[in-house]
Amino acid sequence: MTVACEKKDGPSEPNKFDNVVIESQQLGVWRLLVASNKRMGLYRYYEEFQTSIPYMIRLFSDVHATAPRLFVLFVLFRIWGGFEEALFMHMTTRILRTIEFGLTRNQPFVREVLWAIGLRVFCSALIAYMGWVSDKLLKRLRSQITSHFDLYLMQARLRMDIPASLNAENKIEMSGDDAWSAFEDILEYCTSVIELLSQIFVIYSQARITGGLGFVLVCLMSPLYYELTSQRLWRKVCYAYVNNDAYLRIEALKSLASGKFREDILSNDLGAWVMEQYKVAREKLGDTSDEHPFTQFGEGDGFNSPLKRIMGTVLSDLPMAYCGFNAAFSPSRFSLASIAIMQSLSSNLRLSLESLLYRGERFRKSLDSIKKVYSVSKIQNKVDGGQAHYPPSEKTASQGMSFELRNLSFSYPGSKKTTNALDSINLKIPGGSVVVLVGSNGSGKSTIVRILSRLFAPTSGDFLIDSRPADDYDLADLRRASTLLSQDNSIYPLSFAENIGLGCLDLAGDMDMIEKAAEQGGAAGFISKLDTAYNTVLDPGCGIVSMNLQGNADHPLQKEVDKLPKETKISGGETQRLVAARSFMRLNSGKVKFIAVDEPSSALDAEGELQLFDRLLEAREGKTMVFVTHRFGHLTKYADMIICMKDGKIEETGSHDELMKREGEYAKLYNIQANAFMEVGKRPETC
Numbered sequence: 001m002t003v004a005c006e007k008k009d010g011p012s013e014p015n016k017f018d019n020v021v022i023e024s025q026q027l028g029v030w031r032l033l034v035a036s037n038k039r040m041g042l043y044r045y046y047e048e049f050q051t052s053i054p055y056m057i058r059l060f061s062d063v064h065a066t067a068p069r070l071f072v073l074f075v076l077f078r079i080w081g082g083f084e085e086a087l088f089m090h091m092t093t094r095i096l097r098t099i100e101f102g103l104t105r106n107q108p109f110v111r112e113v114l115w116a117i118g119l120r121v122f123c124s125a126l127i128a129y130m131g132w133v134s135d136k137l138l139k140r141l142r143s144q145i146t147s148h149f150d151l152y153l154m155q156a157r158l159r160m161d162i163p164a165s166l167n168a169e170n171k172i173e174m175s176g177d178d179a180w181s182a183f184e185d186i187l188e189y190c191t192s193v194i195e196l197l198s199q200i201f202v203i204y205s206q207a208r209i210t211g212g213l214g215f216v217l218v219c220l221m222s223p224l225y226y227e228l229t230s231q232r233l234w235r236k237v238c239y240a241y242v243n244n245d246a247y248l249r250i251e252a253l254k255s256l257a258s259g260k261f262r263e264d265i266l267s268n269d270l271g272a273w274v275m276e277q278y279k280v281a282r283e284k285l286g287d288t289s290d291e292h293p294f295t296q297f298g299e300g301d302g303f304n305s306p307l308k309r310i311m312g313t314v315l316s317d318l319p320m321a322y323c324g325f326n327a328a329f330s331p332s333r334f335s336l337a338s339i340a341i342m343q344s345l346s347s348n349l350r351l352s353l354e355s356l357l358y359r360g361e362r363f364r365k366s367l368d369s370i371k372k373v374y375s376v377s378k379i380q381n382k383v384d385g386g387q388a389h390y391p392p393s394e395k396t397a398s399q400g401m402s403f404e405l406r407n408l409s410f411s412y413p414g415s416k417k418t419t420n421a422l423d424s425i426n427l428k429i430p431g432g433s434v435v436v437l438v439g440s441n442g443s444g445k446s447t448i449v450r451i452l453s454r455l456f457a458p459t460s461g462d463f464l465i466d467s468r469p470a471d472d473y474d475l476a477d478l479r480r481a482s483t484l485l486s487q488d489n490s491i492y493p494l495s496f497a498e499n500i501g502l503g504c505l506d507l508a509g510d511m512d513m514i515e516k517a518a519e520q521g522g523a524a525g526f527i528s529k530l531d532t533a534y535n536t537v538l539d540p541g542c543g544i545v546s547m548n549l550q551g552n553a554d555h556p557l558q559k560e561v562d563k564l565p566k567e568t569k570i571s572g573g574e575t576q577r578l579v580a581a582r583s584f585m586r587l588n589s590g591k592v593k594f595i596a597v598d599e600p601s602s603a604l605d606a607e608g609e610l611q612l613f614d615r616l617l618e619a620r621e622g623k624t625m626v627f628v629t630h631r632f633g634h635l636t637k638y639a640d641m642i643i644c645m646k647d648g649k650i651e652e653t654g655s656h657d658e659l660m661k662r663e664g665e666y667a668k669l670y671n672i673q674a675n676a677f678m679e680v681g682k683r684p685e686t687c
């Protein structure tokens with residue numbers, strides 16, 4: 001069955017999948033779906049190639065700029081590689097002809113044969129040596145090129161802001177290896193072209209008197225026929241799934257007899273029932289094959305008919321038949337050696353053509369991956385930064401960052417919700433104030449914090465920092481002047497010392513500052529109990545790979561493996577303490593003017609949470625603080641302003657007393673928490 005690929009509505013932009021058709025077939029218990037490209041006209045190939053030329057030039061000049069000498073040598077070796085097969089063919093032919101010459105004259109010809117064999121052996125040795133050098137060059141060039149492109153892609157990832165990264169189209173899935181593979185595939189394709197042309201030249205020169213161009217064409221027919229008619233699964237995008245109910249039931253019943261279900265089945269005495277059901281399902285399945293679908297499809301088989309196979313095999317005998325006919329009609333032009341030579345040349349040529357066609361496919365894919373690699377530099381960020389420095393020179397050390405949100409709305413890029421995450425927010429946060437954001441789940445608290453931290457830009461409305469549009473400020477300056485401590489912060493795969501030190505790059509190596517920050521974050525206690533203390537890396541990621549070691553627990557090599565650094569486990573609360581220590585490191589730098597604290601204490605014990613908030617509040621001098629929390633009882637005492645959110649809007653603002661008097665949303669949330677600690681029966685009624 002064949003179905004055309006779905007097309008989107010709207011103006012038809014050229015889409016690389018326009019050309020795709022999906023074919024499906026049943027293979028035993030499997031349903032296999034294969035996507036194939038409709039055969040493209042030569043002009044489409046040419047067009048595709050033409051649009052890729054600038055990218056290829058860029059790739060080659062980048063590789064050249066990264067390692068100029070290695071690049072030139074590597075390219076020269078690849079060009080040489082293209083002639084190797086033709087050279088071999090020539091040498092082999094020479095030996096056969098020399099032997100034939102001697103045999104027909106019936107004279108000793110040791111010298112000539114030795115000379116021909118010597119030349120051939122020398123060529124083999126030379127080619128082997130060149131191959132060895134080429135492999136060495138390849139390893140060195142590969143490591144330089146992959147690291148160059150890994151760095152390039154890493155820069156692109158780090159440059160991308162959060163909203164841009166939410167766009168699925170901006171997902172960077174490539175690595176430096178892809179760029180290297182593209183470069184290698186292009187070169188290999190060129191090598192294959194040289195290889196084929198040089199072999200055609202050798203065949204043509206050998207076959208001038210015994211068939212010439214006709215023989216070359218006959219040699220090419222079989223591989224061309226295979227290429228045009230066969231379906232090779234490994235080149236295609238495909239997937240298969242089991243759609244046979246009997247087989248699915250058999251698998252389910254088999255799983256009941258093992259693993260996690262066994263205990264249940266035994267205790268409920270269901271063994272006999274499982275066996276009986278299994279037999280029924282097995283009978284239903286009959287002899288339907290459950291072999292792997294890709295094996296069933298088979299190389300060059302699948303959608304093809306047996307006739308095509310027979311044709312392909314017969315065509316591969318054509319060169320032999322061609323020689324035979326020619327010899328029959330004009331025996332003087334042929335000899336046994338010529339026929340043997342032609343047969344061997346034809347199979348070599350066939351292999352080369354097959355390799356060219358295979359590499360052609362990879363060549364096309366590599367053009368696509370180069371385009372992808374280079375297009376990452378075109379990804380547009382959504383949060384713009386300006387030129388103005390922050391903090392402005394007139395701002396004193398004791399002034400925190402102030403904010404103003406005017407009729408500000410925001411919805412997340414790609415969000416399926418019909419309502420905004422923030423809707424028409426009007427809010428002024430004076431510099432140096434302590435603000436507590438409360439509200440039910442999904443009311444928009446974290447989103448406000450993300451806007452204030454410039455992780456996202458508003459969809460509409462105005463956002464001012466220190467009375468100036470936020471876009472005016474240099475983004476790096478704003479990031480240095482603010483810190484966000486949230487439950488989403490994670491521990492980097494680095495040492496604990498670095499994890500804390502990176503809160504302030506300028507002081508990252510200062511152990512006294514790191515220990516102080518660990519103390520403030522409440523992490524010093526558990527770090528000191530680890531034998532590697534601040535040098536601990538949670539997961540050293542040794543990436544152990546082994547062979548035949550599994551299940552050999554007493555093997556001496558296993559003992560060596562046991563000596564390697566192991567993963568350290570810490571609790572959720574300890575993770576939050578470490579992350580908090582990083583924020584204190586940042587606060588201690590003296591440059592921070594705004595702290596956003598978004599539920600960083602969900603896993604902390606009550607004492608740990610109290611300590612964290614107290615220490616943060618101790619550092620409030622010269623900073624604006626915005627806390628998002630569901631457990632706000634302790635914080636509201638210190639809050640200059642409490643903002644209560646509901647459904648993306650500000651429901652009410654004020655001090656604790658004001659809001660309690662209003663008996664609105666805030667009072668309701670507060671009373672729910674307060675009541676939890678009162679004896680049943682003494683609880684006041686909540687609104």
Ligand SMILES: Nc1ncnc2c1ncn2[C@@H]1O[C@H](COP(=O)(O)OP(=O)(O)OP(=O)(O)O)[C@@H](O)[C@H]1O
Nearest residue numbers: 412415417421439440441442443444445446447448
């Ligand atoms: N990355 C995102 N992409 C799309 N929608 C999001 C994203 N993050 C949050 N939202 C949606 O935006 C709205 C506000 O979410 P936000 O995280 O700001 O709420 P919150 O008040 O902090 O909630 P909670 O108390 O559960 O942390 C919610 O409806 C949420 O589903």
